[in-house]
Amino acid sequence: MNVILSSRLQKTTVLIVGLVVLAVVMVASILFGINRYSLTTAVEAYTQFSGSEEHLIITTSRMPRTLTAVAVGSSLAVAGVLLQALTRNPLASPSLIGVNAGAAAAIVTTIVVFGSQFPVSQMMWAGFIGAGVTALLVYGLASAGRGGMTPIKLTLSGAAVAAFASSVTSLFMLLQEKTMTEAFYWLVGSVEGRQLDHFVMIIPYLLVGWLGAMLLTGSLNLMVLGDDVATGLGQKIILVKATAILIVVLLAGGSVALAGPIAFVGIIIPHLCRFLVGLDHRWLIPYSIVFGGAFLVCADLLSRLVLMPLRLEVPVGVATAMIGVAFIIPLVRRRAYA
Amino acid sequence: MHRHVVIRTKKPALSFHVNKRALGINFILFLLLSVVIVLSIGLGSLHIPVWEVIKAFVGAGSEQNELIVLDWRLPRVVVSVMVGASLAVSGAILQSLVRNPLASPDLIGTTAGATAAAVAFITFAKDVSVQWMPLVALIGGLLTATLTYLTAWKEGVSPFRLALVGVCISAGMGALTIFFMVITQTHKASNALGWMTGTVYGMSWVNVMTLLPWTVLFLVATIFQIRYLNAQELGDDIARGIGVAIDKKRLLLIAISVALAGAAVGVAGGISFIGLMAPHIARRLVGSAYGYLLPASAVLGGMLVVLADLIGRTVFLPHDLPAGIFTAAIGAPFFVYLLYKTRNHQ
Numbered sequence: 301m302n303v304i305l306s307s308r309l310q311k312t313t314v315l316i317v318g319l320v321v322l323a324v325v326m327v328a329s330i331l332f333g334i335n336r337y338s339l340t341t342a343v344e345a346y347t348q349f350s351g352s353e354e355h356l357i358i359t360t361s362r363m364p365r366t367l368t369a370v371a372v373g374s375s376l377a378v379a380g381v382l383l384q385a386l387t388r389n390p391l392a393s394p395s396l397i398g399v400n401a402g403a404a405a406a407i408v409t410t411i412v413v414f415g416s417q418f419p420v421s422q423m424m425w426a427g428f429i430g431a432g433v434t435a436l437l438v439y440g441l442a443s444a445g446r447g448g449m450t451p452i453k454l455t456l457s458g459a460a461v462a463a464f465a466s467s468v469t470s471l472f473m474l475l476q477e478k479t480m481t482e483a484f485y486w487l488v489g490s491v492e493g494r495q496l497d498h499f500v501m502i503i504p505y506l507l508v509g510w511l512g513a514m515l516l517t518g519s520l521n522l523m524v525l526g527d528d529v530a531t532g533l534g535q536k537i538i539l540v541k542a543t544a545i546l547i548v549v550l551l552a553g554g555s556v557a558l559a560g561p562i563a564f565v566g567i568i569i570p571h572l573c574r575f576l577v578g579l580d581h582r583w584l585i586p587y588s589i590v591f592g593g594a595f596l597v598c599a600d601l602l603s604r605l606v607l608m609p610l611r612l613e614v615p616v617g618v619a620t621a622m623i624g625v626a627f628i629i630p631l632v633r634r635r636a637y638a
Numbered sequence: 639m640h641r642h643v644v645i646r647t648k649k650p651a652l653s654f655h656v657n658k659r660a661l662g663i664n665f666i667l668f669l670l671l672s673v674v675i676v677l678s679i680g681l682g683s684l685h686i687p688v689w690e691v692i693k694a695f696v697g698a699g700s701e702q703n704e705l706i707v708l709d710w711r712l713p714r715v716v717v718s719v720m721v722g723a724s725l726a727v728s729g730a731i732l733q734s735l736v737r738n739p740l741a742s743p744d745l746i747g748t749t750a751g752a753t754a755a756a757v758a759f760i761t762f763a764k765d766v767s768v769q770w771m772p773l774v775a776l777i778g779g780l781l782t783a784t785l786t787y788l789t790a791w792k793e794g795v796s797p798f799r800l801a802l803v804g805v806c807i808s809a810g811m812g813a814l815t816i817f818f819m820v821i822t823q824t825h826k827a828s829n830a831l832g833w834m835t836g837t838v839y840g841m842s843w844v845n846v847m848t849l850l851p852w853t854v855l856f857l858v859a860t861i862f863q864i865r866y867l868n869a870q871e872l873g874d875d876i877a878r879g880i881g882v883a884i885d886k887k888r889l890l891l892i893a894i895s896v897a898l899a900g901a902a903v904g905v906a907g908g909i910s911f912i913g914l915m916a917p918h919i920a921r922r923l924v925g926s927a928y929g930y931l932l933p934a935s936a937v938l939g940g941m942l943v944v945l946a947d948l949i950g951r952t953v954f955l956p957h958d959l960p961a962g963i964f965t966a967a968i969g970a971p972f973f974v975y976l977l978y979k980t981r982n983h984q
Contacts (some may be wrong), residue, residue: 391802395809441974455805457974459745463910464970470835471963475954488816563809615820621813625806629789632802 303578311577318590322370325597329366330358333604334611364496369600369616370593371499372491372559373569375506375551377592378513380566381573381584382544382551385520387454391632393566394552396455397438399431400561401462403553404487405469406430412472421501424557428502430465431553437461439545489562489617491600502554509551510589516544517581524579562596562617564624569595571631599623660930663923667937674941675719678948679711683955709843717841718947718961719940720853721902722912726939727860727932728899729913730920731891734867734928736800742913743899746804746892749910750811751782752903753834757815760833761822772848776904782811783896787889836909836962838947845905852901856894860932863891867928909946909962911969912939918976942968 305311331337337354345355376394383392394400403426410426438461442454469487519540522530530537555562573587596616603614645654680686686694686703693699694707728743743749755778759771790803815834866887869877878884899913916939917931924930946968947961 396805455802459805460970460973463744463966467835467910467963467966467970471959471967474835474959474963475957484819488820563813612821614817618813618817618820621810625810628806629803632799632806633789633792 304576311583314576315583315586315590318587318594322590322594322597325594325601326366326370329369329597329601330362332601333362334608360496361493364494364499365491365600366597367496367499368491368494368558369596371503371506372555372562373565373596373599374589374593375509375555376562376565377569377573377588377595378510378585379548379551379555381570381581381588382513382516382520382548383566384570385524385581386541386544386548388524388526389454390571391567391628392454393564394435394548394555395561395563395566397458398434398462398465399552399556400489400563401465401469402434402437403427403431403556404561405465406433408469408472412476420495421498424498424502427557428505428553431556432549434461434465435549435552436545487560488615489560489620490615491559491596492613492615494558498558502558505550505554509547509554510585512543512547512550513585516540516547517585520544520581521579524581560617563621564628565592565596565620568620568624568627571627596620657925657927657930660924660927660934664930664934664937667923667934667941671719671937671941671944674944675715678944679707679715681948681952682706682711683951713843713846714838714841714947715944716846717849717905718838718943720846720849721838721906721909722916722939722941722943723857723936724853724898724902724939725909725912725943726916726920726935727857728895728902729939730917730928730932730935731860731863731867731895732913733917734870735888735891735895737871737873742911743895743903744808744908744910744913745801746896747782747786747807747811748779748896748899749903749908750808750815751785752776752779752900753908754778754782754811754814754818756833756907757818757822761818769844772845772901772904774904775907776900779900779903780896782807783892783900787892833907834962835960836903836907836965837950837960838906838943839951839958839960841905849901849905852897856898856901857936859894860898863887863894864928864932867891867932871926871928907960907962909943910966911973912942912965915965915969915972916942918972 305314327339327342330342331339335354335357337358341354342358344350345358349355349359379394380392383394383397384390386392406426406429407423409430410423438454438458441457441461519530519535522533522535523537523540523544525533527537530540552566569588569592570584573584573591577583577587599619600616603616603619607614641657641659643656643658645656646652676688676691680688680691684706686706690699690703691707694704697704699707725743732743732746752775756771756775758778759774763770786800786804786807789807790800792799866877866882869880869882870884870887870891872880874884902909917935920931920934920938924934942965943961946964949964950959950961
């Protein structure tokens with residue numbers, strides 16, 4: 301595999317450059333949109349808050365949105381790296397194992413069963429749990445058949461479970477039409493209109509996920525060599541796999557609870573990072589955190605600006621899916637399938 | 639063993655090798671379908687006894703019953719049968735081509751593409767009659783399937799590549815669908831949702847007439863390809879060895895499969911999993927000789943959609959729910975069962 305950055309110094313430099321890029325796009329995301337602000341206004345919003353409209357927009361809309369995008373982008377990218385290492389399949393990603401459909405089904409079920417008296421934050425827990433259960437179910441099913449888990453079985457059982465979950469979602473939404481408007485919020489992947497409270501509520505879980513992923517890097521490097529080799533080198537593979545899956549559930553579930561279904565970040569970013577730093581997870585994970593965050597902020601900024609003359613916003617989940625399809629098909633084509 | 643009977647005629651010189659059991663099962667399935675049709679026409683928010691249904695068929699029933707049976711419920715059931723049969727045969731063909739028991743028309747993007755096109759139509763075409771929607775959906779499905787096929791093509795189409803590209807393109811189309819739903823108004827989005835799930839609600843004889851030519855044309859076309867399907871089952875090398883132009887036939891068969899599924903989706907929306915379930919059940923019952931497998935799949939597919947629609951319009955009264963919800967709710971666990979089963983068999 302051709303790796304662009306070979307020496308340690310280069311890798312560190314690019315990582316720092318990545319952090320700078322992340323900071324720049326975050327600032328851009330706070331300043332640009334339908335209303336534009338200057339950097340001084342943004343700083344004043346925090347140093348000398350005056351309660352003016354622009355200060356309010358910056359603190360309650362732009363800032364939470366940007367932070368959410370960073371957190372979700374990073375988490376999805378790291379979840380992608382973990383899943384790809386576990387399945388030894390470069391096409392595995394959180395969106396393919398049904399977390400999104402599972403979260404939506406759980407939320408709609410909650411609305412129908414308990415009524416809509418719950419605030420958004422409670423709904424997020426439902427989504428979190430739904431995503432987790434679905435991910436475990438898909439992973440379990442894919443490993444169950446003959447020959448253990450193969451890429452194609454993971455993809456297909458993901459598709460099947462997702463189809464089942466969506467049929468539950470549709471059933472409830474058609475039975476009670478008013479759930480439709482409420483649930484729609486989660487059916488569309490977007491970081492728009494997220495509040496700082498929600499971000500604060502979920503971020504601890506994401507942080508634990510990132511930290512866990514960082515601690516797991518050494519084991520992941522061995523897991524990639526195959527179960528037998530990893531066992532031979534002293535890895536407790538069942539423990540490592542279970543931990544990794546748990547981290548994926550935390551990261552992907554937290555992301556979908558915050559931002560709804562945002563597809564393909566978990567495929568695109570790990571690939572780009574592998575292209576930059578190779579297969580060493582000790583570099584791959586931090587790179588994915590930094591560039592995943594920067595990517596989603598960029599995508600959000602773009603999808604905010606592209607239809608601005610029409611006063612419309614493209615939900616960022618749609619934008620990433622479009623970029624993702626264009627990105628992934630050449631990848632599929634390049635691999636040889638018998 | 640007397641499972642087979644050989645029939646030879648001297649003039650014209652024909653020879654048939656008939657599997658008695660498979661033929662018998664096909665016959666029984668056909669009878670069963672007729673019974674299901676009559677029963678399902680009788681059931682509904684207004685119950686009509688079987689005898690009255692039959693009387694209405696032959697024109698001897700009361701005026702009210704004839705209206706309900708002939709003008710309301712019969713077209714709905716006929717469309718269900720055609721949609722189910724088309725999807726099932728489409729799935730059976732794909733499974734033979736991809737040589738993967740888990741292939742289905744949903745997999746190569748037909749359904750997702752048709753949905754995206756239909757939702758775009760609901761969103762943008764404000765003054766155009768809804769009657770054009772099936773056509774728009776059909777075109778969307780065909781284009782998407784073509785796109786999948788072309789992007790999966792690399793010195794021939796490998797089954798795995800086709801499946802993976804199909805899943806990706808479906809995801810992209812799903813995102814487009816969501817986008818259209820976001821920029822449209824909510825009540826329209828609700829229409830779109832019902833349609834996406836797949837429903838035969840409100841079908842009339844006009845719909846029957848729209849779908850009938852396609853279904854008949856392509857089902858007949860499939861009958862002529864049966865021997866190639868059988869050859870294909872033996873693997874690429876053997877098929878080539880006994881004189882099948884593989885890539886040409888494969889393209890033709892995919893085209894037939896997509897046309898069948900596309901037309902069905904165009905009329906009834908994304909009724910899922912029929913293309914997967916029906917051929918499988920049929921294979922268990924009659925074996926994998928396509929001469930028996932295709933009719934059995936078609937009949938089973940039709941029966942499944944009729945039953946799903948029956949559940950949708952009777953169990954949750956007064957709601958009339960899309961049949962697609964129930965095909966997916968039964969289909970997904972069935973699919974999982976198939977994944978399991980491959981552990982012990984083959």
